[in-house]
Amino acid sequence: MKDSLKNVKYIEKDKILDFIKVLQKDYTVIAPKKVKDFVLFGELKDNEEPYLDFLNSRQSPKEFYFPQTETIVEYEGIIDKRVPKFSENDMKKRIIFGIRPCDVKSTLILDKLFVNEDYIDDYYKRLRDNTLIFSFGCNNPKTTCFCASFECGPFSEEGSDAFITDIGDKFIIEGITEQGNKIIDKLPDGDGGMLKKKKEIKKNSDNVVSCIENIQKIPEKLRGMFENPVWEEISERCLGCGVCTYLCPTCHCFDIQDEMIGEDGRRVKNWDSCMFPIFTLHGSGHQPREFRFQRMRQRIMHKFNYYEENFNIIACSGCGRCVTECPVNIDVREILEKIKKL
Amino acid sequence: MEKIDKKIREIASKLLKEGKVKLIIGFEKGTLPLKARPTFVRKPEEVEKLIWSSLCENNLAVYIPFYRKQLDNAEKIGVIAKGCDTRSLILHIQENIAKREQIVIIGVPCEGMLDRKKIEREVTPGIITESTENDDSITVKGNGFEKTLKKKDFLCEDCIICSHRKPIVYDEIVDIEIKEPEGVDVLNKVNEFESKEPEERWKAFTEEVSRCIRCYACRNACPACYCNECFVDCSRPQWLGTTVDSETDLQLFQIIRTFHLAGRCVNCGSCSRACPMDIDISLLVSKLSTDAKQYFGYETGVDIEGKPVLNKYSEDDSNEGFFEER
Ligand code: SF4
Ligand code: SF4
Numbered sequence: 001m002k003d004s005l006k007n008v009k010y011i012e013k014d015k016i017l018d019f020i021k022v023l024q025k026d027y028t029v030i031a032p033k034k035v036k037d038f039v040l041f042g043e044l045k046d047n048e049e050p051y052l053d054f055l056n057s058r059q060s061p062k063e064f065y066f067p068q069t070e071t072i073v074e075y076e077g078i079i080d081k082r083v084p085k086f087s088e089n090d091m092k093k094r095i096i097f098g099i100r101p102c103d104v105k106s107t108l109i110l111d112k113l114f115v116n117e118d119y120i121d122d123y124y125k126r127l128r129d130n131t132l133i134f135s136f137g138c139n140n141p142k143t144t145c146f147c148a149s150f151e152c153g154p155f156s157e158e159g160s161d162a163f164i165t166d167i168g169d170k171f172i173i174e175g176i177t178e179q180g181n182k183i184i185d186k187l188p189d190g191d192g193g194m195l196k197k198k199k200e201i202k203k204n205s206d207n208v209v210s211c212i213e214n215i216q217k218i219p220e221k222l223r224g225m226f227e228n229p230v231w232e233e234i235s236e237r238c239l240g241c242g243v244c245t246y247l248c249p250t251c252h253c254f255d256i257q258d259e260m261i262g263e264d265g266r267r268v269k270n271w272d273s274c275m276f277p278i279f280t281l282h283g284s285g286h287q288p289r290e291f292r293f294q295r296m297r298q299r300i301m302h303k304f305n306y307y308e309e310n311f312n313i314i315a316c317s318g319c320g321r322c323v324t325e326c327p328v329n330i331d332v333r334e335i336l337e338k339i340k341k342l
Numbered sequence: 343m344e345k346i347d348k349k350i351r352e353i354a355s356k357l358l359k360e361g362k363v364k365l366i367i368g369f370e371k372g373t374l375p376l377k378a379r380p381t382f383v384r385k386p387e388e389v390e391k392l393i394w395s396s397l398c399e400n401n402l403a404v405y406i407p408f409y410r411k412q413l414d415n416a417e418k419i420g421v422i423a424k425g426c427d428t429r430s431l432i433l434h435i436q437e438n439i440a441k442r443e444q445i446v447i448i449g450v451p452c453e454g455m456l457d458r459k460k461i462e463r464e465v466t467p468g469i470i471t472e473s474t475e476n477d478d479s480i481t482v483k484g485n486g487f488e489k490t491l492k493k494k495d496f497l498c499e500d501c502i503i504c505s506h507r508k509p510i511v512y513d514e515i516v517d518i519e520i521k522e523p524e525g526v527d528v529l530n531k532v533n534e535f536e537s538k539e540p541e542e543r544w545k546a547f548t549e550e551v552s553r554c555i556r557c558y559a560c561r562n563a564c565p566a567c568y569c570n571e572c573f574v575d576c577s578r579p580q581w582l583g584t585t586v587d588s589e590t591d592l593q594l595f596q597i598i599r600t601f602h603l604a605g606r607c608v609n610c611g612s613c614s615r616a617c618p619m620d621i622d623i624s625l626l627v628s629k630l631s632t633d634a635k636q637y638f639g640y641e642t643g644v645d646i647e648g649k650p651v652l653n654k655y656s657e658d659d660s661n662e663g664f665f666e667e668r
């Protein structure tokens with residue numbers, strides 16, 4: 001990013017709502033919100049403040065590009081009167097405000113699959129194109145954060161339009177892209193002192209956050225491991241639920257279903273999970289991934305080998321959600337270390 | 343705790359050496375500060391990893407149906423089991439998943455498991471990096487703080503109301519003195535909710551369930567949910583839509599699942615603990631447990647000789663549960 005574009009602004013913490021209101025004139029603002037004792041991203045309503053005192057959201061915000069349920073087409077009668085669920089430009093632009101760097105990285109990872117030379121997923125692209133990213137540096141990485149392993153980090157700006165840092169009494173907001181700069185233009189200018197504070201915070205976070213060394217070696221290592229007995233060992237405690245994959249910011253498998261009443265209906269895309277016993281169950285009743293070890297292998301291989309082979313990037317950003325929320329504490333960091341040692 | 347660990351390892355090692363079982367399911371230390379996790383031991387030299395603590399929250403009976411093939415081959419499985427685990431094991435035996443002699447139960451009396459999320463909340467914004475457990479307290483440490491908490495204040499919701507902490511049946515037992523708490527009953531939890539107006543209850547239920555992401559962790563963590571094909575997965579006929587934008591489907595999923603657990607749930611709370619959206623789904627099933635108790639004097643898995651409540655009929659059965667007018 002060119003330095004000349006770089007624009008440092010600040011905002012007093014108690015003025016955050018005013019800023020949100022300004023944004024809401026032109027944009028739908030999606031931000032962290034407190035739900036019971038945790039945080040989820042959601043659309044801010046009028047006069048609703050974002051909840052910025054959080055480590056990371058329980059679920060990743062991927063649903064805003066890749067909704068868990070998305071109608072692809074609605075139809076009347078037998079398929080000939082198809083109405084796509086959207087017309088080209090009817091969407092209000094959005095800002096995802098306060099998204100963590102790992103989740104931005106994941107978005108970049110997903111872009112490679114959904115928008116590439118061979119194939120463009122119009123549904124994804126439309127949501128993605130209409131969304132600006134105001135990402136938020138992490139002053140307190142969790143013990144389960146390992147973003148530093150993936151050319152990311154608690155203050156990684158890659159993929160952001162603007163970058164927010166909590167420096168105590170204020171937030172500083174740095175414009176990264178032209179669009180980002182334009183939006184924050186009216187905010188008061190920050191100064192060198194503020195940037196210095198940010199630098200200190202960043203240094204601390206970079207020191208704290210974990211990193212899996214030599215992660216680049218994993219894809220190659222996995223290439224010869226399809227038949228390895230380690231998969232059975234790793235998966236024996238797995239319950240086959242959807243927690244790891246549904247909280248994951250990069251998992252992207254989906255299933256297509258028709259919902260019909262009489263001859264009218266809709267075709268929907270739903271998230272699917274390779275950990276479910278019915279994932280890839282054939283109509284014939286044959287199940288190529290009958291056992292849990294085959295499904296666990298699919299999850300790990302897909303992220304750390306197949307995806308890398310296809311798109312030259314590992315499909316993990318180290319957010320640690322699968323680690324903290326797995327009901328039986330299956331820890332992908334441990335799996336990777338194990339694989340490295342084999 | 344160390345004493346219990348030692349005893350568990352002794353028993354496990356003996357069973358494996360004598361060839362009484364091929365596999366023992368127990369707990370090991372997890373990778374996170376407040377986590378113990380299920381583990382699988384097949385060789386006597388592996389027993390060293392077995393532990394016991396107030397963090398052994400999973401109901402290990404959930405794994406039994408995964409070994410149906412082995413059980414069909416007359417293999418035996420050892421399970422380290424607290425009160426609720428033994429109740430679920432009894433359910434499995436009554437439902438013919440395994441024969442009694444195929445499950446070697448290593449009983450451990452339980453003093454209630456700790457709720458990791460409650461403890462984390464207590465020390466927020468601190469991030470816990472370490473925990474050590476003593477008899478009735480747990481000490482957690484993290485970035486610049488250290489706190490000792492009384493265990494009894496941080497029990498899992500369903501452990502608070504558990505009145506069967508001692509293993510119901512066992513083949514081996516780790517002897518520790520515990521008292522079943524007095525005056526606790528699943529009813530306590532249900533009554534509180536039931537005392538609300540119907541509209542309020544429906545609102546609470548629908549609000550909670552609207553967060554459901556259909557990850558099915560509640561189902562998969564449940565020892566009683568072991569159908570080969572769950573009704574939510576069935577596509578011919580399709581009982582239920584598969585989306586998350588239909589609130590009705592989310593509600594129906596939980597309502598139907600609840601009915602499938604009538605007289606089968608042991609109130610271990612595994613479903614609620616597994617839920618990544620913190621939906622306290624066990625409350626719903628608890629209602630049916632209290633009904634079973636109230637109308638039929640039945641509690642799941644407390645009498646290995648008895649029959650499950652829905653498998654028997656008696657002329658003296660109360661009709662109230664069916665015909666009560668509201
Ligand atoms: S969250 Fe854990 S138990 Fe569930 S599928 Fe993933 S690894 Fe298995
Ligand atoms: S993984 Fe990195 S970017 Fe993500 S929340 Fe943790 S520290 Fe922040």
Ligand code: SF4
Pocket residue numbers: 553554555556557558559560561613616617618619620621623
């Ligand atoms: S565990 Fe929670 S989120 Fe997952 S399906 Fe069950 S109720 Fe829904």
